[in-house]
Amino acid sequence: MKVLKDILYKVNINAVVGSTNSVVNKIEFDSRKIGDNDVFVAISGTVTDGHKYIEKAISDGAIAVICEVLPDVLEDGVTYIEVTNSNSALAYMAANYYEQPSQNLKLVGVTGTNGKTTVTSLLYQLFKKAGYKVGLLSTVKIMVDDTTYKTSHTTPDSLTINKYLKLMNEAGVEFCFMEASSHGIHQNRTEGLYFTGGIFTNLSHDHLDYHHSFAEYRDVKKSFFDHLPKEAFALSNIDDKNGLIMLQNTEAKKYTYALKNYADYRAQILENDFGGLLLKLNETELWTKLIGNFNAYNILAIYGAADILGLEKEEILRLISELDNVSGRFQYFISDDRITAIVDYAHTPDALKNVLDTINTIRSKNEELITVVGCGGDRDKTKRPKMAHIASALSTKVIFTSDNPRSEEPQAIIADMEKGVEPQYFKKTLAITDRKQAIKTACQMAQPKDIILIAGKGHESYQEINGQRFDFDDYKIVQEFLKQLQK
Numbered sequence: 001m002k003v004l005k006d007i008l009y010k011v012n013i014n015a016v017v018g019s020t021n022s023v024v025n026k027i028e029f030d031s032r033k034i035g036d037n038d039v040f041v042a043i044s045g046t047v048t049d050g051h052k053y054i055e056k057a058i059s060d061g062a063i064a065v066i067c068e069v070l071p072d073v074l075e076d077g078v079t080y081i082e083v084t085n086s087n088s089a090l091a092y093m094a095a096n097y098y099e100q101p102s103q104n105l106k107l108v109g110v111t112g113t114n115g116k117t118t119v120t121s122l123l124y125q126l127f128k129k130a131g132y133k134v135g136l137l138s139t140v141k142i143m144v145d146d147t148t149y150k151t152s153h154t155t156p157d158s159l160t161i162n163k164y165l166k167l168m169n170e171a172g173v174e175f176c177f178m179e180a181s182s183h184g185i186h187q188n189r190t191e192g193l194y195f196t197g198g199i200f201t202n203l204s205h206d207h208l209d210y211h212h213s214f215a216e217y218r219d220v221k222k223s224f225f226d227h228l229p230k231e232a233f234a235l236s237n238i239d240d241k242n243g244l245i246m247l248q249n250t251e252a253k254k255y256t257y258a259l260k261n262y263a264d265y266r267a268q269i270l271e272n273d274f275g276g277l278l279l280k281l282n283e284t285e286l287w288t289k290l291i292g293n294f295n296a297y298n299i300l301a302i303y304g305a306a307d308i309l310g311l312e313k314e315e316i317l318r319l320i321s322e323l324d325n326v327s328g329r330f331q332y333f334i335s336d337d338r339i340t341a342i343v344d345y346a347h348t349p350d351a352l353k354n355v356l357d358t359i360n361t362i363r364s365k366n367e368e369l370i371t372v373v374g375c376g377g378d379r380d381k382t383k384r385p386k387m388a389h390i391a392s393a394l395s396t397k398v399i400f401t402s403d404n405p406r407s408e409e410p411q412a413i414i415a416d417m418e419k420g421v422e423p424q425y426f427k428k429t430l431a432i433t434d435r436k437q438a439i440k441t442a443c444q445m446a447q448p449k450d451i452i453l454i455a456g457k458g459h460e461s462y463q464e465i466n467g468q469r470f471d472f473d474d475y476k477i478v479q480e481f482l483k484q485l486q487k
C-alpha cells in the first residue's frame with residue numbers, strides 16, 4: 001500500500017490541488033494502461049503529449065494526475081500535482097514506489113556511443129564468475145542474477161528500471177551493471193537512481209536526429225557524471241578527446257584508462273589476431289579471447305571498474321581470460337569451407353570503421369572481405385552516407401541492404417547510403433534490398449579463406465518493416481547459407 005505523498009518525496013512540485021493522503025495502486029505514464037486508483041504521469045513526448053490523455057486516464061480510474069500544466073477544468077476527488085518536469089517526477093516517484101532499490105545494491109552505469117553493451121555484459125560475466133549475484137540492464141537483455149528478461153530499450157523507462165532493481169534486491173543481487181543511453185539520460189530515465197560508479201567509453205557520431213548538435217549530445221553524456229555523488233567513482237577513457245570533459249565537473253572520485261596516454265589503468269597491445277588479444281595491462285600480461293583494438297579499451301574499462309569495486313587484481317586478470325564474446329559483438333565462426341563469418345552490431349560510422357579496421361589488421365589481404373550492411377529507418381539519416389563510404393573504402397566488396405527500415409522505403413535508405421560512395425569504389429558495391437538475399441549472395445560470392453562481415457543488427461532477433469517485426473537472426477542465417485552452399 002502506497003500513499004501519494006510518500007511517493008512524491010524529492011519531486012520538484014510547483015502546485016498541489018487536492019489531497020496527497022490517498023492510497024494509490026500503481027504509477028502509469030501511458031493512459032492506455034491506467035486502472036483503478038492509479039497515478040497518471042502526463043509526459044510531453046516526441047510524437048504526442050500525455051497531457052491530452054488526462055481526462056481519459058481519470059475516466060479509466062486515475063485518482064491523481066502529475067502534469068507540467070494543470071488542465072483548465074479540474075475534477076472533484078482527483079488530486080492534481082503540477083511539476084516542472086514530468087519525466088524527472090516519474091523517475092523519483094518510481095524510485096520511491098519501489099523503495100529505493102538502487103540503494104540496496106552497487107549500481108554502475110556505463111555511457112558512451114559504443115561499447116556500453118560489451119562493457120556491461122562483460123562486467124556481468126566477470127562478477128558472476130567471481131561468485132557474486134549480479135544484475136544487468138542492457139540492450140540485449142535484462143538479467144536478474146540467472147533469470148533472463150526481454151527488453152525493448154537500452155535504458156528502459158524509470159518505472160521499468162526500478163521494477164527490475166527491486167526484483168534484484170529480492171534476489172539478493174549485490175552488483176548491477178546498466179547501460180545509460182543518451183536518450184535515457186536526456187529523458188531522465190536514470191534520475192533518482194543511486195549510482196556507485198559511472199564509466200565513459202567514447203563519444204562519436206550518433207543520434208544527431210534526436211540531439212540537435214554534437215555538443216548537446218556530449219553534454220547529455222556529461223550530465224550523467226555531473227550527477228554522480230561524491231562517494232561514487234567516475235572512470236573515463238582519456239584517449240577519447242571528450243574523456244576528460246566527462247570528468248570536468250563531477251564530484252565523484254576520478255579514475256582514467258587509456259592505451260595512448262598516461263592513465264590509472266593503461267595497456268599496450270602485444271598481439272592482436274583471430275585468436276584473441278594479448279595485452280600488457282599496467283605491468284602484467286593478459287590474454288583474452290576478445291578481438292580487436294576497441295576491445296582492449298573495453299577490457300581496460302572492466303579491469304578498472306572491477307579493481308575499484310574491490311576485486312583482487314590477480315583474480316580479475318584470471319577471470320578476464322575466461323570471458324566469452326558478447327552476443328552480436330564481433331561474434332564469428334569459420335565454416336567447413338574455411339569462410340569466416342562475423343556478425344557485429346556496428347550501426348554507427350565509428351563502430352563500423354572500428355570493426356573493419358580490426359578485420360583489416362588481422363587478415364592476410366589475399367582474401368576478399370565482403371561486407372553486408374544497411375542503416376535503420378526513422379533514425380539519424382546523416383550517418384547513412386558515412387557508413388556507406390566506410391564500408392566501401394575498407395572492404396573489397398560491399399552489399400548494401402536493409403537494416404530495420406521501419407516506416408521508411410528501403411530503397412530510399414539505400415539510395416541515401418550510396419550518396420556516400422566515392423566513384424572509384426562504386427564498382428565494389430551491390431544493392432540488394434532483401435537482407436536475407438543479400439546475406440545469401442555474400443555466401444555465394446565467398447571463396448575459402450574469404451571473410452564475410454554482416455553489420456548493423458548484431459544480436460537482434462527480428463527485422464522491423466512497416467511496424468511489423470519478422471523473425472530474423474543474422475548469425476543463424478549466415479550459418480545456414482554457408483552450410484547449404486558448401487562447395
Ligand SMILES: CC(=O)N[C@H]1[C@@H](OP(=O)(O)OP(=O)(O)OC[C@H]2O[C@@H](n3ccc(=O)[nH]c3=O)[C@H](O)[C@@H]2O)O[C@H](CO)[C@@H](O)[C@@H]1O[C@H](C)C(=O)N[C@@H](C)C(=O)N[C@H](CCC(=O)O)C(=O)O
Pocket residue numbers: 029030031032042043044045046047048049050051053152153154155156157181182183184
Ligand atoms: C524517441 C524516444 O526516445 N521515445 C521514447 C519516449 O516516447 P515518446 O516521447 O515518443 O512518447 P509519445 O508517443 O510522444 O507519447 C508521449 C506520452 O503520452 C503517452 N500516451 C500516448 C498515447 C496515449 O494514448 N496515451 C498516453 O498516455 C505516452 O505513454 C507518453 O508518456 O518515451 C517512451 C516511454 O519511455 C519510450 O518508449 C520511447 O522510446 C521509443 C520507443 C524509442 O524508440 N526510443 C529509442 C530511440 C531509444 O530510447 N533508444 C535508446 C538507445 C539509443 C542508443 O544508444 O542506441 C534506448 O535507451 O533504448
Ligand SMILES: Nc1ncnc2c1ncn2[C@@H]1O[C@H](COP(=O)(O)OP(=O)(O)OP(=O)(O)O)[C@@H](O)[C@H]1O
Pocket residue numbers: 112113114115116117118119139154179181201202294295297298328329330344345346347350351352354355458
Ligand atoms: N569500446 C569500443 N569502441 C568503439 N567501438 C566499439 C567498442 N566496443 C564495441 N564497439 C563496436 O561497436 C558496436 C556496438 O557495441 P556495443 O553494443 O557494445 O555498444 P553500445 O554502446 O551498447 O551500443 P548501443 O548504443 O546500440 O546500445 C560493436 O558491435 C563493436 O563493433
Ligand SMILES: N[C@H](CCC[C@H](N)C(=O)O)C(=O)O
Pocket residue numbers: 154347375376377379403404456457460
Ligand atoms: N538502439 C539503436 C539501435 C540501432 C540498431 C539498428 N539495427 C537499427 O535498427 O537502426 C537505435 O535505436 O538507434
Ligand SMILES: [Mg+2]
Pocket residue numbers: 116117118138139140154179
Ligand atoms: Mg547497447
